[in-house]
Amino acid sequence: MAHNENCRQLLGSLSEYVDGTAEESICADIERHLADCNNCRVVVDTLRRTVYLVRSTRPEETVMPAEVRDRLYKVLNLEDYLNSGG
Amino acid sequence: MSQNGSKPPPISLEALKAGDKAQFALLVEQNSNQIYRLALRILGNEQDAEDVLQETFIKAFRHIQDFDGRSRLSTWLYRIATNEALMLLRKRKPDTLSVDDTTETDDGELTEPVQIVDWAQLPEDELLSSETLAYVDQAIEALPERLKITFILREVEGLSTLEAAEVLNISEAALKTRLSRARLQLRESLTEYFEGRFEGKVYGT
Numbered sequence: 037m038a039h040n041e042n043c044r045q046l047l048g049s050l051s052e053y054v055d056g057t058a059e060e061s062i063c064a065d066i067e068r069h070l071a072d073c074n075n076c077r078v079v080v081d082t083l084r085r086t087v088y089l090v091r092s093t094r095p096e097e098t099v100m101p102a103e104v105r106d107r108l109y110k111v112l113n114l115e116d117y118l119n120s121g122g
Numbered sequence: 123m124s125q126n127g128s129k130p131p132p133i134s135l136e137a138l139k140a141g142d143k144a145q146f147a148l149l150v151e152q153n154s155n156q157i158y159r160l161a162l163r164i165l166g167n168e169q170d171a172e173d174v175l176q177e178t179f180i181k182a183f184r185h186i187q188d189f190d191g192r193s194r195l196s197t198w199l200y201r202i203a204t205n206e207a208l209m210l211l212r213k214r215k216p217d218t219l220s221v222d223d224t225t226e227t228d229d230g231e232l233t234e235p236v237q238i239v240d241w242a243q244l245p246e247d248e249l250l251s252s253e254t255l256a257y258v259d260q261a262i263e264a265l266p267e268r269l270k271i272t273f274i275l276r277e278v279e280g281l282s283t284l285e286a287a288e289v290l291n292i293s294e295a296a297l298k299t300r301l302s303r304a305r306l307q308l309r310e311s312l313t314e315y316f317e318g319r320f321e322g323k324v325y326g327t
Contacts (some may be wrong), residue, residue, distance in 0.1 A: 112179055
């Protein structure tokens with residue numbers, strides 16, 4: 037029971053922990069806990085992978101279609117500048 | 123204007139405020155793609171994204187005098203766009219809250235991890251399959267509105283904690299809490315997704 041309470045308390049800090057931005061004392065607490073809590077270790081590992089996976093989806097970046105850009109410049113009365121950009 | 127490595131020309135706020143059209147065109151050129159992408163991510167619909175894009179720059183043009191220069195222009199544009207997108211969402215679903223709404227309905231206890239499956243051990247190629255990455259997109263899409271927007275600003279658009287907090291008009295601490303929730307929730311969805319691949323091989327009891 038006390039064990040579960042620890043897991044819950046640390047949960048809110050795990051996101052910063054995987055980013056390496058958690059305070060030192062919190063990191064120490066987390067690491068002490070992880071040493072004997074397998075469940076939390078799995079949560080940390082999979083959370084880290086989650087962040088990694090999300091960052092891996094980025095390459096297919098959406099680019100605004102040319103017609104959308106044309107219409108935007110028209111609406112803003114900026115047609116004269118339509119061809120100035122890349 | 124070259125896009126190949128050279129820095130974009132700086133925008134003069136003074137000229138913008140004086141109504142310089144060329145400067146405004148530059149502002150549009152440098153920011154429209156990100157604004158469109160953000161709107162598309164939040165709204166999931168191209169027509170709505172285009173409406174938000176146009177409305178964002180119309181408002182920016184109209185209200186440039188109100189911009190105080192404390193944040194970056196891009197942050198200010200993100201803020202207008204996010205509010206516009208939320209307004210559209212609210213029209214669709216009347217229960218959506220404004221980003222300015224500071225009542226934290228989501229600061230109860232964090233959802234505890236339910237799924238403990240060690241899919242972190244999966245080999246890289248399986249982890250990064252196109253099917254998995256498509257699922258990641260869906261899982262982001264399925265996050266509750268405010269978590270989703272926080273997540274998109276921070277993780278997809280790559281804004282800093284401070285910038286994302288400014289866009290949403292919340293404290294940095296609140297931003298971090300939302301990001302943490304969003305990530306834990308995504309972890310949960312991904313665990314469900316990967317669970318099948320372990321065929322009952324559940325770790326940690």
